[in-house]
Amino acid sequence: MLRIAVPNKGSLAETAAEMLSEAGYTGRRDSKDLYTVDPVNEVEFFYLRPRDIATYVGSGALDVGITGRDLLLDARMPSAREVESLGFAGSTFRFAGRPGRFTDVEDLQGLRVATAYPGLVDAFLDERGVAVDIVPLDGAVESAVQLGVADAVADVVSTGTTLRQAGLEIFGPVLLESDAVLIAGPNEVDGTETLLRRLRGVLAARKYVLIDYDLPTALIEQAIAVAPGLESPTISPLRDPEWVAVRVMSPRRDVNRVMDELYAIGARAILVTEILAARL
Numbered sequence: 419m420l421r422i423a424v425p426n427k428g429s430l431a432e433t434a435a436e437m438l439s440e441a442g443y444t445g446r447r448d449s450k451d452l453y454t455v456d457p458v459n460e461v462e463f464f465y466l467r468p469r470d471i472a473t474y475v476g477s478g479a480l481d482v483g484i485t486g487r488d489l490l491l492d493a494r495m496p497s498a499r500e501v502e503s504l505g506f507a508g509s510t511f512r513f514a515g516r517p518g519r520f521t522d523v524e525d526l527q528g529l530r531v532a533t534a535y536p537g538l539v540d541a542f543l544d545e546r547g548v549a550v551d552i553v554p555l556d557g558a559v560e561s562a563v564q565l566g567v568a569d570a571v572a573d574v575v576s577t578g579t580t581l582r583q584a585g586l587e588i589f590g591p592v593l594l595e596s597d598a599v600l601i602a603g604p605n606e607v608d609g610t611e612t613l614l615r616r617l618r619g620v621l622a623a624r625k626y627v628l629i630d631y632d633l634p635t636a637l638i639e640q641a642i643a644v645a646p647g648l649e650s651p652t653i654s655p656l657r658d659p660e661w662v663a664v665r666v667m668s669p670r671r672d673v674n675r676v677m678d679e680l681y682a683i684g685a686r687a688i689l690v691t692e693i694l695a696a697r698l
């Protein structure tokens with residue numbers, strides 16, 4: 419059985435559980451459960467703190483897991499590796515301080531930097547030869563400057579609202595672009611490929627829609643230039659020999675522009691439908 423580590427709470431937990439459910443797995447019924455087994459799909463789920471998941475997977479205790487790229491790097495587990503980005507919980511990892519006080523990381527030399535990601539920050543500053551005093555905190559790191567325990571912070575930034583509210587300003591380079599990732603450990607385990615294919619199917623179903631339309635045969639090349647599909651569009655004959663029916667997958671975010679352009683070319687009966695699941 420494949421042993422999968424899943425975030426039990428925090429920003430990653432809900433979407434991770436949704437993706438696994440859309441991928442056909444049966445997860446826990448109660449948000450307090452720490453373990454559940456899905457005998458049909460031959461997987462076991464262990465619900466763990468996202469921060470600990472790289473440790474379990476990197477040590478080989480569990481086979482694969484879902485965590486954040488920032489948490490994976492912070493854990494410094496060389497035998498845990500990223501397999502696939504899962505496209506949610508996107509954020510950047512940044513330094514911030516009082517407005518105007520810092521322009522670059524070199525300005526941090528000898529100062530106190532509060533963070534919940536000491537491994538990540540240490541590695542970044544070491545590489546640049548900047549020595550600081552790391553103040554390790556568990557969360558709500560943005561308050562550390564105001565409360566006088568640090569001169570600057572290094573933390574997850576999404577909308578920037580938390581930093582703004584704490585009166586802090588970003589400075590210096592982006593330490594990391596993070597999102598939720600599937601990670602694997604040192605062992606090749608049966609079932610990993612199936613899990614990966616299923617999760618990719620969920621990502622594709624979220625990212626793409628199906629477009630069907632009818633089109634005068636002579637306009638096919640123009641229409642395909644607007645919506646080329648992934649491999650190649652499906653083109654089927656219609657009863658009227660002057661017309662064809664076309665079906666393509668198309669990125670969801672572009673779909674209204676694509677429909678407008680297809681209509682302008684001469685396509686009619688343009689229909690967009692959701693993809694429930696996919697193997698590409």
Ligand SMILES: Nc1ncnc2c1ncn2[C@@H]1O[C@H](COP(=O)(O)OP(=O)(O)OP(=O)(O)O)[C@@H](O)[C@H]1O
Pocket residue numbers: 427428429430468469485486487488489507508509557574575576577596597598
């Ligand atoms: N506001 C956010 N937007 C996007 N991703 C975030 C945000 N806050 C945290 N994350 C991501 O969530 C992961 C951290 O998950 P974790 O559950 O440890 O923290 P959390 O969501 O801050 O939970 P909590 O603060 O309740 O402990 C990291 O990968 C981080 O990049």
Ligand SMILES: O=P(O)(O)OC[C@H]1O[C@H](OP(=O)(O)OP(=O)(O)O)[C@H](O)[C@@H]1O
Pocket residue numbers: 429556557558559560573574575576577578579580581
């Ligand atoms: O840029 P924003 O959209 O404001 O999001 C970033 C904030 O979100 C997370 O905090 P969370 O609410 O998880 O609290 P925590 O600091 O206690 O982890 C993260 O640690 C930042 O503080």
Ligand SMILES: [Mg+2]
Pocket residue numbers: 557
């Ligand atoms: Mg948090």
